[in-house]
Amino acid sequence: MTANPTTASAPAATTLPFVHAAPRPGTPAADYLPGARALVRRQLREHGAVLLRGFEVGGVDGFEGVVRAVSGEPLVYAERSSPRSAIKGQVYTSTDYPPAEEIFLHNENSYQADWPLTLFFYCVRPPDTLGSTPLADTRRLYQAIDPAVREEFATRGWMVVRNFTEGFGVPWQQAFNTEDRAEVERYCARNGVEVEWPGGQTLRTRARREAVRRHPVTGEQVWFNHATFFHVTTLAQEVCAGLRELFEEPELPTNTYYGDGARIPDEVMAHLRACYRAEQRRFDWQLDDVLLVDNMLAAHGREPFSGPRRIAVAMAEPWSVVANP
Ligand SMILES: [Fe+2]
Numbered sequence: 001m002t003a004n005p006t007t008a009s010a011p012a013a014t015t016l017p018f019v020h021a022a023p024r025p026g027t028p029a030a031d032y033l034p035g036a037r038a039l040v041r042r043q044l045r046e047h048g049a050v051l052l053r054g055f056e057v058g059g060v061d062g063f064e065g066v067v068r069a070v071s072g073e074p075l076v077y078a079e080r081s082s083p084r085s086a087i088k089g090q091v092y093t094s095t096d097y098p099p100a101e102e103i104f105l106h107n108e109n110s111y112q113a114d115w116p117l118t119l120f121f122y123c124v125r126p127p128d129t130l131g132s133t134p135l136a137d138t139r140r141l142y143q144a145i146d147p148a149v150r151e152e153f154a155t156r157g158w159m160v161v162r163n164f165t166e167g168f169g170v171p172w173q174q175a176f177n178t179e180d181r182a183e184v185e186r187y188c189a190r191n192g193v194e195v196e197w198p199g200g201q202t203l204r205t206r207a208r209r210e211a212v213r214r215h216p217v218t219g220e221q222v223w224f225n226h227a228t229f230f231h232v233t234t235l236a237q238e239v240c241a242g243l244r245e246l247f248e249e250p251e252l253p254t255n256t257y258y259g260d261g262a263r264i265p266d267e268v269m270a271h272l273r274a275c276y277r278a279e280q281r282r283f284d285w286q287l288d289d290v291l292l293v294d295n296m297l298a299a300h301g302r303e304p305f306s307g308p309r310r311i312a313v314a315m316a317e318p319w320s321v322v323a324n325p
Contacts, residue, residue, distance in 0.1 A: 016135050016281040016298065017291060018047035022054035024197040029062060029290070033069035040292070045218055048137050051283065052290040055216035060088050061310055063122040063146040066290055070311025071118045071316035087312055094121065094302065094311040096135075097325035103275075104134050105276045106229040108295050108315065111160045111207060113322050116315035117216070119300070121291040124310040126284070133291060134299045136279035139170035140221040142212065144275045145223065149268055157259025158227040161250070164203040168253045172203040191322070198251075206256060208259045215296050216267065216319060222296050228272045230258045241294070287312070 018045060022032070032055065033040070043050045057063055067074045074090035085093045096119055097103055109115035121133055142150065145217035176184045184203065188195045189228040232240050232255045244251055259262055276299065293311040295315075 003110070006129075009102075012236040013045055016069050016115075016137055017049035017051040017283065017293075018043050019053055021281045023051075026056045027052045027054070029057050030069070035067060035069060037314065040057065044294050045294050045297070048139075048294050049135050049300075050292045051164060052292070053184055053286065055288065057122065057288050057290060060091050060122070063120070063290065063312055064089060064091055064314065066122075067117075067120050067199070067314045067316055070292065071120075072122075074314040074316050075116055075318055090226045091122075092313045094313045097302070098115050099131075099306065099309070100304050102304050104234055104273075105134065105280060105299040105301040106226055107170050107224050109222050110179055111209060111226040111230065113209075114318055114320035117319050118315070119295050120314040120316065121289075121290040121293070122312040122314075123285040123287055123291075124312055126287055127305035127309035128307025130193050130303040131307075131309045132282040132284055132303050133311070134280045134282045134303060135293065136281065136299045138224060138297055138299055139220050141275055141279050141299070142221055142223040144279060146271060149271060150212070152258070152268075153225075153227065156262075157208050158211045158225050158264075159206060159208045159259050159261055160226060160254065161252075163198075163251050164204045164252050165253060197281050206261075210321075211259075213296060214272075215294075216324065218297070220297070224296055226262070228269060228276060229255045230254045230270050233269050234267055234273060240272070254320055267293035274311070285309075 004042060015111055020036075020040060029052065030084040040050055040052075052066070057066065064074065073288060078089060087098060095103060105113070108119055164170075164175065173179050176187060178184060181197070185195050187193075188205060190211075192207060196204040196206075198204055209225060210228060211223070214220070214224055228234055232252055235243070247253070249255065258265065275315065280301075282303070298320075
């Protein structure tokens with residue numbers, strides 16, 4: 001499966017996203033994509049993200065057709081960490097977070113044992129201001145991180161601890177899409193997640209994951225984890241302070257550690273955030289834009305925004321570390 005492994009030097013600055021414009025404005029995506037599939041997929045693996053611009057997409061139905069034309073069947077969204085509503089079929093809203101809040105860069109589901117290799121975003125209504133989906137090349141990110149920090153994570157891995165406490169974040173019933181504790185336990189056992197029910201009420205999960213991965217198609221080494229995203233210090237300062245006042249560290253709704261459970265020093269987290277920020281690239285959404293993201297080659301986030309913003313999301317091409325150890 002692995003072809004042309006490259007690990008040594010930092011990749012050249014790529015265009016992120018690479019803009020793949022319609023041959024003529026209003027070209028129907030449904031007519032164009034079958035013949036351009038191989039080219040679009042090559043561009044995706046080279047650049048990490050491709051923006052299809054100027055096409056007639058044909059609404060959410062047409063968007064689902066784009067997913068099928070490029071990647072095949074879209075996936076169901078499981079083990080949720082963020083609120084998301086289904087628009088239609090396997091097309092979802094992008095995270096329903098308050099507009100004023102930034103969503104930090106991350107790779108979808110990198111805290112799970114499986115994740116989609118390709119993500120699709122579709123601009124149904126652009127925002128008035130900001131609201132872009134910023135991107136960062138995870139190959140460049142890997143090279144930018146202090147080698148000592150990188151090695152520490154490569155050796156120890158990272159761990160996410162989640163406490164599903166009533167009133168904080170997504171309830172476990174929604175996260176696991178079931179009311180049945182035994183079903184949660186079976187799912188977690190299959191996916192390398194430890195389960196505890198402290199006090200018999202709340203659910204605590206612990207998952208140890210690798211921090212550095214090799215892309216299954218390109219063979220490149222990438223920084224692929226939620227260690228920064230889920231760390232309590234990555235939240236807005238007042239939110240972080242408030243949570244630290246309310247909860248003892250082991251009870252925080254979500255926090256990350258080294259893979260052996262040890263604390264990650266605050267200065268290491270600050271360095272990682274600075275590396276993400278330095279690699280962040282942005283573009284402004286236009287109506288009918290479709291953004292394809294290689295989920296392992298590029299991290300994505302969300303700027304705060306004003307005005308009506310509706311971005312539909314679909315995920316495809318599942319990859320599992322259980323099936324591919
Ligand atoms: Fe995301």
